[in-house]
Amino acid sequence: MKLDRYxxxxxxxxxxxxxxxxxxLAASLAISAEPVKVGYIIPLSGSAAAAIGRDMSRGTxxxxxxxxxxxxxxxxxxxxxxxxxxxxxxxxKVGITEAERLITVEKVPxxxxxxxxxxxxxxxxxxxxxxxxxxxxxxxxxxxxERGFKYVFRPTxxxxxxxxxxxxxxxxxxxxxxxxxxxxxxxxxxNTDWGQDLAKRMRERFAGQDVxxxxxxxxxxxxxxxxxxxxxxxxxxxxxxxxxxxxxxxVQIHKLIEQMQVNAMAVIGSGAGQVDSTFVPSVGVRGxxxxxxxxxxxxxxxxxxxxxxxxxxxxxxxxxxxxxxxFSVVAYxxxxxxxxxxxxxxxxxxxxxxxxxxxxxxxDNDVTKLLGYNVDIDAKGQNTLKRFVVQQIVDGKYRTVWxxxxxxxxxxxxxxxxxxxxxx
Amino acid sequence: xxxxxxxxxxxxxxxxxxxxxxxxxxxxxFGVMKIINFxxxxxxMVAMYISLWASRYLGAHSLVAVPLVAVVMFVLGxxxxxxxxxxxxxxxxxxxxxxxxxxxxxxxIFLDNLFLVIAGPDYQVIKGDWIGRTxxxxxxxxxxxxxxxxxxxxxxxxxxxxxxxxxxLGRNIRAAGQDREAAxxxxxxxxxxxxxxxxxxxxxxxxxxxxxxxMYPVNPFVGDIFGLRAFVIVVLGGIGSIxxxxxxxxLVGVIESVGAQLLPATFSEILIFGIFLAVLYFRPTGxxxxxxx
Numbered sequence: 147m148k149l150d151r152y153x154x155x156x157x158x159x160x161x162x163x164x165x166x167x168x169x170x171l172a173a174s175l176a177i178s179a180e181p182v183k184v185g186y187i188i189p190l191s192g193s194a195a196a197a198i199g200r201d202m203s204r205g206t207x208x209x210x211x212x213x214x215x216x217x218x219x220x221x222x223x224x225x226x227x228x229x230x231x232x233x234x235x236x237x238x239k240v241g242i243t244e245a246e247r248l249i250t251v252e253k254v255p256x257x258x259x260x261x262x263x264x265x266x267x268x269x270x271x272x273x274x275x276x277x278x279x280x281x282x283x284x285x286x287x288x289x290x291x292e293r294g295f296k297y298v299f300r301p302t303x304x305x306x307x308x309x310x311x312x313x314x315x316x317x318x319x320x321x322x323x324x325x326x327x328x329x330x331x332x333x334x335x336x337n338t339d340w341g342q343d344l345a346k347r348m349r350e351r352f353a354g355q356d357v358x359x360x361x362x363x364x365x366x367x368x369x370x371x372x373x374x375x376x377x378x379x380x381x382x383x384x385x386x387x388x389x390x391x392x393x394x395x396x397v398q399i400h401k402l403i404e405q406m407q408v409n410a411m412a413v414i415g416s417g418a419g420q421v422d423s424t425f426v427p428s429v430g431v432r433g434x435x436x437x438x439x440x441x442x443x444x445x446x447x448x449x450x451x452x453x454x455x456x457x458x459x460x461x462x463x464x465x466x467x468x469x470x471x472x473f474s475v476v477a478y479x480x481x482x483x484x485x486x487x488x489x490x491x492x493x494x495x496x497x498x499x500x501x502x503x504x505x506x507x508x509x510d511n512d513v514t515k516l517l518g519y520n521v522d523i524d525a526k527g528q529n530t531l532k533r534f535v536v537q538q539i540v541d542g543k544y545r546t547v548w549x550x551x552x553x554x555x556x557x558x559x560x561x562x563x564x565x566x567x568x569x570x
Numbered sequence: 571x572x573x574x575x576x577x578x579x580x581x582x583x584x585x586x587x588x589x590x591x592x593x594x595x596x597x598x599x600f601g602v603m604k605i606i607n608f609x610x611x612x613x614x615m616v617a618m619y620i621s622l623w624a625s626r627y628l629g630a631h632s633l634v635a636v637p638l639v640a641v642v643m644f645v646l647g648x649x650x651x652x653x654x655x656x657x658x659x660x661x662x663x664x665x666x667x668x669x670x671x672x673x674x675x676x677x678x679i680f681l682d683n684l685f686l687v688i689a690g691p692d693y694q695v696i697k698g699d700w701i702g703r704t705x706x707x708x709x710x711x712x713x714x715x716x717x718x719x720x721x722x723x724x725x726x727x728x729x730x731x732x733x734x735x736x737x738x739l740g741r742n743i744r745a746a747g748q749d750r751e752a753a754x755x756x757x758x759x760x761x762x763x764x765x766x767x768x769x770x771x772x773x774x775x776x777x778x779x780x781x782x783x784x785m786y787p788v789n790p791f792v793g794d795i796f797g798l799r800a801f802v803i804v805v806l807g808g809i810g811s812i813x814x815x816x817x818x819x820x821l822v823g824v825i826e827s828v829g830a831q832l833l834p835a836t837f838s839e840i841l842i843f844g845i846f847l848a849v850l851y852f853r854p855t856g857x858x859x860x861x862x863x
Contacts (some may be wrong), residue, residue: 539842
């Protein structure tokens with residue numbers, strides 16, 4: 147007896163212990179299927195895009211929470227999603243190494259990311275090499291889906307040209323309304339992949355609209371002084387000013403446009419800096435009034451129409467004390483698009499997920515109503531149905547003005563914008 | 571068109587005076603101690619955050635915050651020199667102070683990431699009625715913070731020059747900068763002089779940060795934007811020269827501002843660094859090197 151006390155399995159208790167262990171194993175198998183790891187690469191520091199990365203991360207995490215709480219992936223026995231989020235710092239090198247690490251060390255079967263084209267473009271090559279599917283969230287560089295890759299999908303973004311098209315089409319439409327017809331334009335853009343892509347398209351399209359580009363100016367992002375750029379714009383005296391910038395730069399450019407009283411019929415942002423949640427608080431209501439911006443999302447009045455969308459909106463506002471923007475909406479929707487693919491795949495290996503993503507078709511469901519467009523992935527992995535709207539900021543509120551059918555009832559667009567000297 | 575150039579020139583001078591002030595502390599530290607402080611940009615970022623917090627939590631007008639930030643940065647500078655750099659410096663008294671260079675590089679990365687944790691990645695702006703106001707002088711238009719930046723940068727530079735030339739402590743600092751050994755022989759406590767010099771360098775940087783904060787959104791990496799520029803200005807103006815830093819700053823500001831009216835904005839950096847390289851090659855003492863070794 148004495149001996150038994152010090153042995154690992156006292157003889158007569160052995161069967162009971164063994165039964166207990168087996169029981170636990172069986173129970174754990176029955177309760178939960180293996181969770182599906184989801185790699186997520188997003189800029190959470192490194193200045194310019196970090197605030198956007200945070201907005202997106204919040205949307206993504208809320209979607210994971212909602213999907214898990216409603217029973218996970220049903221075709222996988224209720225498997226939960228497990229998000230592995232990493233900070234890209236907006237640095238392509240970090241994006242590449244993190245993609246490599248997520249795939250080879252964390253063994254994720256799918257990656258979402260990475261907001262900035264400069265990061266997504268090189269990092270997706272890593273996923274392609276390892277044959278792991280990558281869902282591109284908002285990176286707009288055209289070539290991302292033009293390389294014949296089989297594992298890269300872009301359901302919620304079109305190439306930058308689509309964004310530029312909306313700017314030019316809107317200017318053409320606004321000019322025909324009869325209040326004031328723009329004849330000249332200035333194109334200001336950050337000197338990056340994204341900025342160059344947009345500017346190139348605008349240059350080509352404005353020519354076709356009989357609008358002369360009188361200033362075509364790339365600037366280095368995070369420049370120490372934007373005064374020279376804005377002064378030059380003022381000197382060129384354009385009817386329309388297009389500003390393609392992230393938040394820090396956009397805040398300074400728009401502040402200086404107000405301060406230096408640069409008068410134009412319209413200042414139109416390309417929907418990055420100008421739709422950042424900090425834009426209006428930083429520039430102020432006066433400085434942002436009558437500013438136009440493209441937006442990948444039409445806003446509360448146009449898109450929060452279903453209980454699904456309402457739950458997202460309410461819980462987001464409750465948790466973060468700020469309203470979701472395009473970034474949060476897209477990030478939230480992308481996870482639901484992944485869920486749709488996982489349900490159809492019925493397996494969680496990279497190849498099955500890839501095959502399911504490649505045949506994604508969503509029409510008039512909760513997710514597409516929230517996004518404002520349907521999803522139909524083509525042979526290149528691109529959803530060509532995504533559209534940009536144009537909004538006008540009035541008293542800090544974003545109202546969709548183009549296409550006109552999405553304009554909230556009772557709202558009238560102001561074009562041309564009043565001169566600065568005539569504003570309160 | 572003439573108006574645009576006049577405005578560009580005036581803007582360039584205004585921005586340049588502030589650039590010069592940012593570079594001034596760096597130049598002083600190099601001139602006196604022969605050390606290169608790579609954490610200079612990050613310390614500017616720290617000053618901008620102090621100014622931001624002073625206006626947000628104490629409700630201080632951002633100009634009232636200027637002396638406050640200067641005092642805090644002075645104390646910080648004294649502490650950094652006394653408890654961090656001094657020992658490293660002493661060990662390397664007989665050779666090139668390479669350790670300081672590496673140490674301040676570490677401090678730079680450390681501070682950037684510390685503030686990333688403390689203050690978060692968001693850029694933040696100082697609010698205030700006066701910040702958006704403009705004034706018109708002879709048809710040219712200036713923002714209030716721009717005018718304040720120019721006036722107080724110039725005054726600070728002049729005050730520092732007067733201090734170094736006409737006070738006993740100022741002369742001691744210059745003496746230690748010219749010849750450390752000889753100064754010691756004459757009874758100057760070089761350790762104390764270094765502490766004060768480093769602290770003054772940071773106090774001046776604090777003033778620059780507090781003047782810059784109303785104009786430029788603050789984030790943990792904002793120092794990198796201006797830090798590099800400060801090195802260029804120090805070299806252009808002549809390493810160790812206070813007046814040189816001021817004129818070097820104005821030169822860079824004017825090139826940036828007027829250059830942008832003639833060439834695409836992306837060319838300003840090429841121009842500035844082209845001149846920087848040319849000066850290093852043809853005139854290593856700097857364009858305005860007043861105090862030669």
